[in-house]
Amino acid sequence: MTKEDIKQVVLDIIADIAPDEDLSAVKSEVRLRDQLSLDSMDFLDIVMELRKKHGIEVPEADYVQLASLDSCAEYLFPKFQAKGSK
Amino acid sequence: MSSKTRIVITGIGLTAPNGNSLPEFRGNLLAGKARIAEIDVRHMGRHPAGVCDFDATKWQKRKELRNGTRVGSISIYCAREALGDSGLVWESVDKSRVGVYLGITEHGNVETENEIHNISQFGFDTKYWTHHHNPRTVANNPAGEVTMNMGITGPHYTIGAACAAGNAGLIQAAQMLQLGEVDLAFAGGVSESIHTFGIFAGFKNQGALGAHVDPTKASRPFDKNRNGIVISEGGAIYVLERLEDAQKRGARIIAEIAGWCINSDATDAVLPNPERQAECVRLALKRAGMRPQDIHIVSTHATATALGDIQECTALREVFTDCPGTYINNTKSFIGHCMGAAGALELAGNLPSFEDGWVHPTINIDELDPECALPGLVINQAVQAPRLEAILNNSFGMLGINSALIVKKYGVA
Numbered sequence: 236m237t238k239e240d241i242k243q244v245v246l247d248i249i250a251d252i253a254p255d256e257d258l259s260a261v262k263s264e265v266r267l268r269d270q271l272s273l274d275s276m277d278f279l280d281i282v283m284e285l286r287k288k289h290g291i292e293v294p295e296a297d298y299v300q301l302a303s304l305d306s307c308a309e310y311l312f313p314k315f316q317a318k319g320s321k
Numbered sequence: 322m323s324s325k326t327r328i329v330i331t332g333i334g335l336t337a338p339n340g341n342s343l344p345e346f347r348g349n350l351l352a353g354k355a356r357i358a359e360i361d362v363r364h365m366g367r368h369p370a371g372v373c374d375f376d377a378t379k380w381q382k383r384k385e386l387r388n389g390t391r392v393g394s395i396s397i398y399c400a401r402e403a404l405g406d407s408g409l410v411w412e413s414v415d416k417s418r419v420g421v422y423l424g425i426t427e428h429g430n431v432e433t434e435n436e437i438h439n440i441s442q443f444g445f446d447t448k449y450w451t452h453h454h455n456p457r458t459v460a461n462n463p464a465g466e467v468t469m470n471m472g473i474t475g476p477h478y479t480i481g482a483a484c485a486a487g488n489a490g491l492i493q494a495a496q497m498l499q500l501g502e503v504d505l506a507f508a509g510g511v512s513e514s515i516h517t518f519g520i521f522a523g524f525k526n527q528g529a530l531g532a533h534v535d536p537t538k539a540s541r542p543f544d545k546n547r548n549g550i551v552i553s554e555g556g557a558i559y560v561l562e563r564l565e566d567a568q569k570r571g572a573r574i575i576a577e578i579a580g581w582c583i584n585s586d587a588t589d590a591v592l593p594n595p596e597r598q599a600e601c602v603r604l605a606l607k608r609a610g611m612r613p614q615d616i617h618i619v620s621t622h623a624t625a626t627a628l629g630d631i632q633e634c635t636a637l638r639e640v641f642t643d644c645p646g647t648y649i650n651n652t653k654s655f656i657g658h659c660m661g662a663a664g665a666l667e668l669a670g671n672l673p674s675f676e677d678g679w680v681h682p683t684i685n686i687d688e689l690d691p692e693c694a695l696p697g698l699v700i701n702q703a704v705q706a707p708r709l710e711a712i713l714n715n716s717f718g719m720l721g722i723n724s725a726l727i728v729k730k731y732g733v734a
Binding site: 236251252253254255272276279283285286 | 382383384387388443448449451452453
């Protein structure tokens with residue numbers, strides 16, 4: 236799984252948990268909270284969906300790494316590699 | 322508190338299995354149209370149930386729907402529709418002086434069952450238990466969702482009162498208005514109970530779950546062959562105000578709250594007690610300054626259980642002797658038992674009688690149970706009545722809670 240794939244994984248999760256948001260112009264380098272209406276419960280949803288759908292664990296101390304799509308990709312890339320996902 | 326403070330109804334919003342507005346609901350009650358479907362109940366197969374089909378996205382964003390509860394959604398729909406019906410200019414209402422008081426039979430079963438099912442897919446590992454569970458299951462959830470959706474900053478809470486809850490919500494609001502705690506109240510009852518298998522299983526194992534090959538005939542109070550409750554979802558929320566406030570803004574006054582009583586059997590967890598029910602009705606009449614003869618419609622609670630219907634009839638027979646102008650009906654025969662919403666919906670279905678002069682019937686009576694043969698019982702066909710100015714709305718519940726609420730046409734003595 237490439238870093239671009241990982242960004243899409245996160246976007247797909249956000250599409251589920253924030254269905255009213257327009258995700259067509261989300262900027263990878265900008266904090267998700269600064270461009271979308273997401274609160275702390277939504278970020279917990281992202282963590283839960285990563286766990287449920289992909290078996291990826293994000294410890295609480297690392298939640299800050301989910302700030303933007305770029306930081307998500309950087310942080311999650313080795314975890315997806317370790318899982319041996321495609 | 323001034324006992325002379327008069328409380329009036331100035332708006333109604335509802336969703337019932339056979340109607341998403343009062344005109345639609347009323348039309349189906351007068352036309353004798355029940356609406357009960359068969360649904361899949363988790364672990365239990367198919368059972369008759371009353372399902373509401375209101376448009377939840379009318380007043381909620383999709384994210385609100387995803388994060389909230391079904392009963393929260395029902396509550397928001399009903400409260401918003403009631404607001405629209407009231408003619409209030411919402412922008413000019415002081416939201417800190419608005420209260421939300423919603424009766425519930427139970428809350429949290431749906432979400433807890435869903436989460437247990439969810440973690441069962443993951444070997445019961447609780448790390449998969451959603452963080453939404455607590456805000457969804459706190460007992461104030463439905464009322465709290467209304468305040469968040471509408472920007473109400475006054476008090477909100479639910480009133481847990483088993484199946485007497487619809488009346489209890491209205492009574493609580495009337496009391497808070499009389500106390501001056503709020504200037505405006507959204508009050509009534511709500512239920513999402515068809516989404517919890519536990520309620521179905523509990524009634525089934527109690528021998529009290531209704532069934533019929535035709536689901537629309539499954540709920541048949543007072544019929545000799547009745548065999549139990551049809552569980553339904555729904556909600557009815559009223560806008561209540563003090564009379565002088567309603568008059569000041571030129572509101573359309575739908576009806577006036579005349580009196581009420583809530584009491585307790587203190588005898589059995591599930592079996593009703595007709596003596597206490599009769600006491601409850603008598604005390605509500607006394608507080609309203611009315612005689613039994615002054616009541617023109619008794620909206621019964623009867624749920625189509627073997628004993629419960631007879632017990633209520635026993636209580637009513639004792640109170641309503643020599644009352645030729647009193648009609649008796651039952652709305653659960655159309656929509657099943659809407660649990661926390663039952664009392665509020667059943668009252669709403671009868672309120673238009675003050676204007677249209679009709680009493681809707683209790684339907685699905687193929688053979689009247691002689692023990693339920695009450696004078697004035699309106700069977701299968703609506704009737705026109707010469708005088709309809711006061712309704713007594715019965716709602717009773719488990720643990721022996723009884724409620725009677727009297728509502729009268731505005732402007733009559």
